[in-house]
Amino acid sequence: MQLVIQSAISGLLIGGMYGLIALGLALAFGVLKVLNVAHGELVMLGGYVTFFLVAVVGLDPFLSMPLVFVATFGVGVLLYLVLFRFVVRFDIDTRIKNSLLISFGLVLILQALAVTFFTADERAIITDYSTAALTFESIRVPFIRLAGLLVAVALSVGLQQLLDRTTFGHAIKATSEDWALASLAGIDIRRVYLVAFAISAGLAGVAGTLIALGFSVSPSIGLGWTLKALIVVVLAGLGSIRGLIVAGMLLGLAEGLASVWLGGAYREIVALGAFLLVLLVRPQGLFGRRE
């Protein structure tokens, strides 16, 4: 029983990471209608920025998060200006296909750059509180992973507030609903695209910090996280920001429980099964509305 509870808790905590990564992915998809498969590589990049801030500057990893956000936000601006700016000129269907292919190329480039500059070694951040945990009998809840979940929830709520309460947030929402109309209404949609993409990259960066802390970073971690995030985005309903963290936690929980009953070797099949099942039964996603 304790094994089940422990696996469920671990699953929920890792699921928060799935949700946070999905948040950035869904923002870029919802607003720009581009699917950035290299989102996980931005997570990886954020992890390395954190690693070097901690190792070289000696900053506390949690305090480094704003800096990491700014750094990866900058990378997002750069990527938008160099690449995705050209993708958003196409019609919606071509945008999705081309962004998918281009970000594929980006995955290759960023991974190769990471191997060149950071080496292929796996790295993790060790702090004084790395092993600290809440314990109930033999069940452990590591502090850093718990903090990671709280950060994920806070960022999700923050993003929702930004979208709901600020003028710029309304501009983002309007652009994602109908960019042509938004443009006619005087919204500078290129600026909206730029900022939305940069925020998406910044969120990936912060996720990278949490993953470097609670898990580990290496140049090849990106795709695995992207895939989980993609599945979460589809589970929650394509284009919706609400419910992503919950959908992520549900996926993590399902994986955790599956590894108890099926054995760890088959846990990856669960995500695929959940994806197929939800799409077949509810094509609009768990939290999406039918069009």
Next chain:
Amino acid sequence: MRRNVSVAAWFVLLAVCIVLPFSSEDSQVLTIAIQTFILTALASSWNIIGGFAGQISLGHAAFFGMGTIITRELWLSGAPLPLSLAAAIVATALFALIIGVPMLRFRGIYFSIGTLALAVAISLTIGNLFPGITSMPVEALRAYTFTDPYFLALGAAVTTVAVAMLLRRSVVGLGMMAVRDDEAAAGAVGVDVLAHKLAAFAISAALAALAGGAFAFFSVSYYPSYPFTAVWSFETILVTFVGGIGTIVGPIAGSAFFVIGRDTIAANFEGFQVIGFGVLFIVVVLLVPGGMVEGAQRIGAWVVKQGQGRKRDVEG
């Protein structure tokens, strides 16, 4: 006339490929050739689902990997190679038919994500189930020559290209392209959309398994999960786009360009081959969506136009 020239060109290319192992003992040349054949077979097989039927599958590595693991396990446990290959092809095609029914009901992006999820899930599971490296036994290694895997890989490439050629001229192939260009319209004129997608998916998977079999027969030792990794899907899609998606020549030209280019860059600038091709791929997608085939056509048209211009100058 033009048709005869192109038939002749195909035969010359094939003849060169057949003669090559008898004229060169250089293991590096043969390795590059074998890698090109395997990638050609993979790219041409992906072209059937991605190029002809227009469904961007990101999970081609799954079928390639299944081909490798079934062929390798049966062959190393004593079954004859042709039988092991046949079993791999049939099993993979059946798997594609079964998984294709739910997958192909998803359109566009959902299909892409679904196939990517399929491949990554299978890859990680194989990694968990078969953690150890697979190596050829010592006696097989002692008898190892490049000639046998060379002809198997060449055979896989030729078979795949031939199937793609036949398919492109057949009613079924035309149906696939109709589905790609406009699903609703194709359905309205009586094309069974799902059946055509499913056929493309299964044929494409079976041929990828054949390429996998060639890989399993050629490679001395590797991790069983390696052929399942996403890199194989990426490279396949990359060379198909760089060569020219939806064409017959494209996947062949793209594969040769990629393998030879990768080797040349790696020999001179260690580590930059991936970055170079990543950039090239992005440029192709944005600027020359038809790849090398379209590029060649544009250059050809430009040359013809220049020639006509000059002729007019002379006449005028």
